[in-house]
Amino acid sequence: MNTTLGRIRSAFSSLPARATLVLLTFVSIGIVVMGCVGYLKLDEATRDNAEVRIDRAARAAAAITAGTFAGMFLIERDDTGTPLAIRLSPGLDAAFLKTSPKFDALVEEIAATNQGSANVFCLNRETMLFDRFATTLRNPDGSLARNASLGEAHAAYASLLAGRHYTGEVRVLDRFRLAYLTPMLDSGGTVVGALAVDVGWVDDLVRARTELQSDILISTALLLFVVTTIGAYLLYRAFRPLRAIGAFAHRVAIGEVDADVPYLGRKDEIGTLAAGMAQVVSMQNKLEQLAYYDQLTGVFNRSRFLRSLDAIFEAGEPSSAALLVVDIDGFRGVNEAFGHAAGDALVAQVAAALKAELRPGETLSRIGGNEFAIVTEGRTGAGDVEALAAAVLQRMAKPFRLPQAEVQTGCSIGIVLLPANARSTQDAIRNAELALNQAKTGGRGRYCFFTDEMSEAASNRAVTTRALREAIDADELTLHFQPQIRSADFGLFGVEALARWHHATRGDIPPAEFIPIAEESGLIIDLGKVVLNHSCRVARQWLDDGFDFQRISVNVSPTQIRQSDFRAVVVAALEAANLPARYLCLEVTESVFVNHGDRTVLRTVEALRELGVSLSLDDFGTGYSSLGYLNRLPFNQLKIDRSFVTDIDSDEQRKNLLNGMVALGKGLGMQIVAEGAETEAEVVVLCAAGCDAIQGYFFSRPVPVGSLPAEVERVSETARTAFARNGIRLAVS
Numbered sequence: 001m002n003t004t005l006g007r008i009r010s011a012f013s014s015l016p017a018r019a020t021l022v023l024l025t026f027v028s029i030g031i032v033v034m035g036c037v038g039y040l041k042l043d044e045a046t047r048d049n050a051e052v053r054i055d056r057a058a059r060a061a062a063a064i065t066a067g068t069f070a071g072m073f074l075i076e077r078d079d080t081g082t083p084l085a086i087r088l089s090p091g092l093d094a095a096f097l098k099t100s101p102k103f104d105a106l107v108e109e110i111a112a113t114n115q116g117s118a119n120v121f122c123l124n125r126e127t128m129l130f131d132r133f134a135t136t137l138r139n140p141d142g143s144l145a146r147n148a149s150l151g152e153a154h155a156a157y158a159s160l161l162a163g164r165h166y167t168g169e170v171r172v173l174d175r176f177r178l179a180y181l182t183p184m185l186d187s188g189g190t191v192v193g194a195l196a197v198d199v200g201w202v203d204d205l206v207r208a209r210t211e212l213q214s215d216i217l218i219s220t221a222l223l224l225f226v227v228t229t230i231g232a233y234l235l236y237r238a239f240r241p242l243r244a245i246g247a248f249a250h251r252v253a254i255g256e257v258d259a260d261v262p263y264l265g266r267k268d269e270i271g272t273l274a275a276g277m278a279q280v281v282s283m284q285n286k287l288e289q290l291a292y293y294d295q296l297t298g299v300f301n302r303s304r305f306l307r308s309l310d311a312i313f314e315a316g317e318p319s320s321a322a323l324l325v326v327d328i329d330g331f332r333g334v335n336e337a338f339g340h341a342a343g344d345a346l347v348a349q350v351a352a353a354l355k356a357e358l359r360p361g362e363t364l365s366r367i368g369g370n371e372f373a374i375v376t377e378g379r380t381g382a383g384d385v386e387a388l389a390a391a392v393l394q395r396m397a398k399p400f401r402l403p404q405a406e407v408q409t410g411c412s413i414g415i416v417l418l419p420a421n422a423r424s425t426q427d428a429i430r431n432a433e434l435a436l437n438q439a440k441t442g443g444r445g446r447y448c449f450f451t452d453e454m455s456e457a458a459s460n461r462a463v464t465t466r467a468l469r470e471a472i473d474a475d476e477l478t479l480h481f482q483p484q485i486r487s488a489d490f491g492l493f494g495v496e497a498l499a500r501w502h503h504a505t506r507g508d509i510p511p512a513e514f515i516p517i518a519e520e521s522g523l524i525i526d527l528g529k530v531v532l533n534h535s536c537r538v539a540r541q542w543l544d545d546g547f548d549f550q551r552i553s554v555n556v557s558p559t560q561i562r563q564s565d566f567r568a569v570v571v572a573a574l575e576a577a578n579l580p581a582r583y584l585c586l587e588v589t590e591s592v593f594v595n596h597g598d599r600t601v602l603r604t605v606e607a608l609r610e611l612g613v614s615l616s617l618d619d620f621g622t623g624y625s626s627l628g629y630l631n632r633l634p635f636n637q638l639k640i641d642r643s644f645v646t647d648i649d650s651d652e653q654r655k656n657l658l659n660g661m662v663a664l665g666k667g668l669g670m671q672i673v674a675e676g677a678e679t680e681a682e683v684v685v686l687c688a689a690g691c692d693a694i695q696g697y698f699f700s701r702p703v704p705v706g707s708l709p710a711e712v713e714r715v716s717e718t719a720r721t722a723f724a725r726n727g728i729r730l731a732v733s
Helices: 002-013 017-068 101-114 155-162 207-229 232-253 269-291 302-315 331-338 340-356 381-396 427-439 452-473 510-521 522-547 564-579 599-611 627-630 652-667 680-688 706-724
Strands: 072-077 083-088 116-124 129-135 167-170 175-185 191-201 321-329 363-368 370-374 412-419 447-449 478-486 492-503 508-511 553-556 583-588 613-620 637-640 669-676 693-694
Touching: 002 381, 017 072, 017 083, 017 101, 017 175, 017 191, 017 269, 072 232, 101 116, 101 129, 101 191, 101 613, 129 564, 155 175, 155 191, 232 269, 269 302, 302 363, 302 370, 302 412, 302 427, 321 340, 321 381, 321 427, 331 340, 340 370, 370 381, 381 412, 381 447, 381 706, 412 693, 427 452, 452 492, 452 510, 452 522, 478 522, 478 706, 492 510, 492 522, 492 693, 492 706, 510 522, 522 553, 522 583, 564 583, 564 599, 637 652, 652 669, 652 680, 680 693
Parallel strands: 083 175, 412 447, 492 553, 553 583, 583 613, 613 637, 637 669, 669 693
Antiparallel strands: 072 083, 116 129, 116 191, 167 175, 175 191, 321 370, 321 412, 363 370, 478 492, 478 693, 492 508
């Protein structure tokens, strides 16, 4: 015994034995360390991919639900787009959640999309259990496993009952599945059911991790055997593939995959490990496709677009990059005329057309429903970028052939040079949108480069918007009134109320500046209500004072008249002032009828006419005139726009247009009012054409309320005298 121990002790005291033992120890440690690194990296990637997959499954399920039950479900999401709850539309309740072919089709589509199962539950208020009524899970006999309930023992029960979504592992048949359960709420916020989706068994999702654990143990044992039998050199050669795969796994984890998985063709454990890594890379590529590409067009989406811009600004080196934001003109009209399928087809064709105009390395992203972004690098200055913009405009001016019809659209383009015109990604997007808005304002079908003046103008609009809101709240706006003069005897036909704003520091701000801002900001609703109420009060005071103003005209914006409560607003203003409805005339612009099928507007106009209010079609001839709606809607008055009045005495074509419009209005039983008359010669032509009333600076500018009676008397007397002097006879003496 002592002899044997001595021999063993002698063997391990030799240098080769000690070197082998030290080498074996360090190699073993190295193998374990490298294996653990690869395992941890793959484990991290597996967990991340599982989280991304369940998140995508939840988003897809919510989107499919909203699409299948269009108008019946509203998806509530957080700031990242993850669904938090599914709310039933008003008028629907828990009774809607029951077994039906549509719900069966819904869960089948969700399951097919997410490659997992899908279930829909309805909360039973008597048992307080979530009863499953639609599912893709089946019984052993092949029938759908509907008869199941989710109770207090279920991991998601408490969250769902509190109206919160649940993400995690849930037990199914003694195994666990990774699931996402979204609460369903009625319009009042009460929990009525739940939508559950999953992406498979948890142990299947982490199978690569388990396989890697076994592979590491086997590889370690084999490599240790090689070291002890063949030597350090062969051990190093055998260990090299693991090191390479471990490094590749690290690059996968940090998103720097630049080649194929190494050793993928080997038939040993290294090949198995490489195959598992290849599956991870494939899944990562699919997730990236979903995360960074637009599914309709195949181009980059907004997330990938933001990354492209971030990369430009993070580079920190001067470059000749540019951002072009392209907006499809007339896209809404295509959708309304031919449906959303036609709109999608148009977007796809536009994406292909834009991509054909780009050079290698330039990127195209879809960042909105009908909005694209082009990021260029390497173009030599503004001239080269302008050439690209011109090429895009030229291509977009050509018709697109859709399955439904051939359409002619066009586009507007906002351009920002980077980094000259922006310091960050958000600056670049903001400035490009400002340039795009400028291009649209200029008439569409054009491009516009960003300038510092645009940013200053936007800031000024913001300041003016804030000041306008304060002025409305403080009742600082006033009204001026412009008389409308009868052409027959130059007596008073009516007056138009016009808003005026005197700012404490900026002085008088013209309506041409603050009215568009009110329209853009939504303040036009409050502003219009103020003007309407004030006008009714002034009209009541005139009646009490014995001033025969005939009628008072108030401009109504399209935004106002599209409000469902607009009739009630008018009634409230009339009742508050105790003013009979026949003294009020509402002027509505043609643009409100751009959508001839807007039933809300049609009902509102008809209700106002029944109320006794007069209706005037303002700015006639400048917008969307249609004989159909002129004949159908109950207008009392047609108001010819000033663009047809200016220089009419010297323009025969305008005279012919005027005569046609007057004949049209008279034929429909309307009174004709011409606005914008500034010269005596224009007034003469308008009188001869048969206009019932004329409004313009020739007679009077808008005046304050206190000056109007005297102004009307002066205008009538002056007009009668002047026209009598020129030999013009009045119809009524």
